[in-house]
Amino acid sequence: MVKTLGWLTAAALAAGLVMAFGVAPREVTQGNVQRIMYVHVPLILASYVAFVVLAVASLVYLVRRDPAADGVAHASGEVGVMFVGLGIATGSIWGKPTWGTWWTWDARLTSVAILFVMYLGYLLLRGTIDDPERAARYCAVLGIVAALDIPLVHFSVYWWRTLHQPPSLMKPGGFTGSSSILWPLLVNLLAFILLYVYFVARRARLLRAQAEAIA
Amino acid sequence: MPDHWSFVAAAYGLTAAVLLIYWRRLATKEREVEASKRLNAERSREPSITGHPRSEPASRTPLQQNQRPGAPLP
Numbered sequence: 001m002v003k004t005l006g007w008l009t010a011a012a013l014a015a016g017l018v019m020a021f022g023v024a025p026r027e028v029t030q031g032n033v034q035r036i037m038y039v040h041v042p043l044i045l046a047s048y049v050a051f052v053v054l055a056v057a058s059l060v061y062l063v064r065r066d067p068a069a070d071g072v073a074h075a076s077g078e079v080g081v082m083f084v085g086l087g088i089a090t091g092s093i094w095g096k097p098t099w100g101t102w103w104t105w106d107a108r109l110t111s112v113a114i115l116f117v118m119y120l121g122y123l124l125l126r127g128t129i130d131d132p133e134r135a136a137r138y139c140a141v142l143g144i145v146a147a148l149d150i151p152l153v154h155f156s157v158y159w160w161r162t163l164h165q166p167p168s169l170m171k172p173g174g175f176t177g178s179s180s181i182l183w184p185l186l187v188n189l190l191a192f193i194l195l196y197v198y199f200v201a202r203r204a205r206l207l208r209a210q211a212e213a214i215a
Numbered sequence: 216m217p218d219h220w221s222f223v224a225a226a227y228g229l230t231a232a233v234l235l236i237y238w239r240r241l242a243t244k245e246r247e248v249e250a251s252k253r254l255n256a257e258r259s260r261e262p263s264i265t266g267h268p269r270s271e272p273a274s275r276t277p278l279q280q281n282q283r284p285g286a287p288l289p
Binding site for chain 2: 026031032033035036039040043082085086089090093094096097195199202203206209210212213
């Protein structure tokens with residue numbers, strides 16, 4: 001099952017690359033550097049998915065005390081931190097030639113940096129508590145509280161004046177650009193969500209196996 | 216505006232490298248856990264030095280679980 005998902009993800013990622021470099025046109029104002037969007041936006045949106053799943057799984061853990069829910073939350077947090085970190089890095093690389101700077105403390109960038117640090121703290125908290133039950137309980141609470149930053153990140157571009165452009169996909173009225181840009185973006189988004197599911201499935205399975213080996 | 220292909224390559228290259236490293240790390244840890252499980256299963260099957268069969272890990276008392284292999288019984 002996980003192996004099939006892995007092959008499906010690999011095929012989707014390959015299709016995403018073909019769409020980003022072979023199908024999507026050269027953007028008129030930014031030139032080819034705009035192709036970074038096809039990796040940057042899916043990474044950030046997939047990290048939103050990861051943190052929402054983490055919050056839901058944490059809630060399930062607090063209600064039912066089910067170790068499987070904690071495993072999903074842990075795995076989702078790890079993959080989410082990796083995705084948001086990559087999203088920040090690719091955004092910074094895109095920002096240098098287009099904005100003229102690697103980083104600026106505007107509302108979107110600052111709120112996403114806070115999101116990254118909070119979930120990094122979530123993973124560190126797991127590592128510092130020896131008792132697995134207590135670590136799961138504390139992290140579940142932190143995972144739910146940290147999820148409150150997701151709407152702040154998303155709507156920051158509307159609530160404050162920022163250098164960052166408004167959302168491309170998740171905005172009122174939907175995507176307004178050309179379909180030749182929309183489809184490559186959607187294929188890459190699907191590919192990164194599949195990659196997220198694949199990584200979480202494998203990581204959760206590994207956490208279960210590690211717990212069984214210790215018991 | 217110039218194309219800045221080097222920035223495109225850096226963004227895609229960094230993403231590919233990090234994802235690949237994470238994927239390999241998962242595979243390595245999976246192999247380690249499998250090896251550790253196999254070793255535990257083999258240890259539980261081999262006879263103890265006293266000639267008595269070793270009990271299954273789940274049926275051992277907490278004292279037996281903490282005991283080092285080969286150490287004299289208290």
